[in-house]
């Protein structure tokens with residue numbers, strides 16, 4: 001980390017000297033939306049979060065019109081929840097409790113209520129989230145193949161995927177000097193340079209690089225080395241970097257946080273750990289942002305997913321042309337194409353890690369949000385699912401996109417702003433699968449999950465629907481075409 005801190009003045013200097021964004025009008029666009037080219041490094045890290053409250057309204061507006069995609073595992077779903085939290089002011093009745101929890105079971109890790117307070121709504125309806133996970137090699141290959149097939153970037157102005165903390169376990173090769181993501185290996189689908197060749201085919205779109213998510217246990221040598229390699233790469237090649245690992249590993253006051261193998265007892269109120277000190281401080285997610293002992297989900301408390309959602313808005317405002325340093329408007333310059341900068345590999349310390357057992361199981365299906373119905377209400381206060389349709393499509397030979405469109409109604413009328421929660425099952429595993437945003441004005445929302453073609457199909461099941469002033473009554477669920485029963489549908493391209 002220290003090396004990285006030394007780079008900060010350099011980054012700031014680069015940003016101050018050359019703040020150049022080239023804008024291109026997108027024709028045929030109903031709104032005045034901009035696609036853009038970045039030729040300076042834009043690093044969004046824990047120091048960027050405080051810029052959120054300074055984004056001018058005009059740039060919030062511009063940013064909200066960029067079409068953005070991020071693909072990720074379960075922590076990405078938490079981040080997606082954080083973006084939904086910001087849709088309304090924190091004081092609004094539409095903002096759920098899970099967005100505003102500043103207390104931690106251990107009061108030392110509670111945060112200031114201002115961390116989960118914001119005063120306006122941020123429309124993220126153009127920001128899409130898709131589940132996407134596998135080994136890091138498979139993810140790299142599948143993303144590249146999806147680009148070759150034209151699936152990505154598609155209509156997106158800004159597109160990305162994140163490696164999760166389960167891609168940087170002790171056994172992962174992702175940070176290896178000769179076999180990792182930043183090694184220029186023979187073969188066309190296995191490293192960042194192969195990805196860059198495709199990115200270069202879309203100079204009017206922005207690919208966002210991410211550092212990994214982190215957990216309490218990961219924090220290890222692989223996550224530290226990979227994330228440092230990613231930072232060096234982004235700076236050397238004028239990339240946009242969403243440094244989630246940096247945001248997660250600093251508490252709101254800016255103090256660094258390290259892995260749980262520290263000889264310090266810790267309890268979240270239910271379970272505890274007391275791993276011996278392994279002698280190395282690996283950057284890891286702060287207790288302030290997760291209630292897990294070894295994992296790193298951002299469900300409750302709220303500050304982690306809110307801070308990352310704020311950082312995404314800062315990034316999108318930057319991409320829309322906002323210059324927080326107040327420098328004069330940039331003039332177009334030549335697009336700097338990425339050079340095959342060799343990544344200075346950080347010498348692995350090979351400190352033997354003590355056997356720390358409970359790595360969070362990769363099978364998600366974590367907390368499926370179960371709402372507590374406020375009171376038994378009847379008649380027109382009841383909501384239900386009145387249609388589910390299969391909108392699945394093929395991505396490539398390895399993956400298809402299982403997509404369901406859900407229609408929520410009450411008393412025969414569409415209900416907007418309803419949250420639809422569900423699960424998806426394939427290959428005998430069940431995962432959380434919620435609509436990424438609440439239902440629109442026509443009562444529709446979509447669930448989208450990337451599924452390996454080894455599964456012939458996937459079954460989506462609605463587990464609950466919530467909306468202010470309504471009570472979910474699943475016995476009223478139905479489907480006019482009979483392709484579902486209103487609760488469950490089989491999805492296949």
Ligand SMILES: [Ca+2]
Nearest residue numbers: 185186187188
């Ligand atoms: Ca290669």
Ligand SMILES: [Ca+2]
Nearest residue numbers: 260262264275
């Ligand atoms: Ca500990």
Ligand SMILES: [Ca+2]
Nearest residue numbers: 259261280281
């Ligand atoms: Ca340690």
Ligand SMILES: [Ca+2]
Nearest residue numbers: 388389479481
């Ligand atoms: Ca249907």
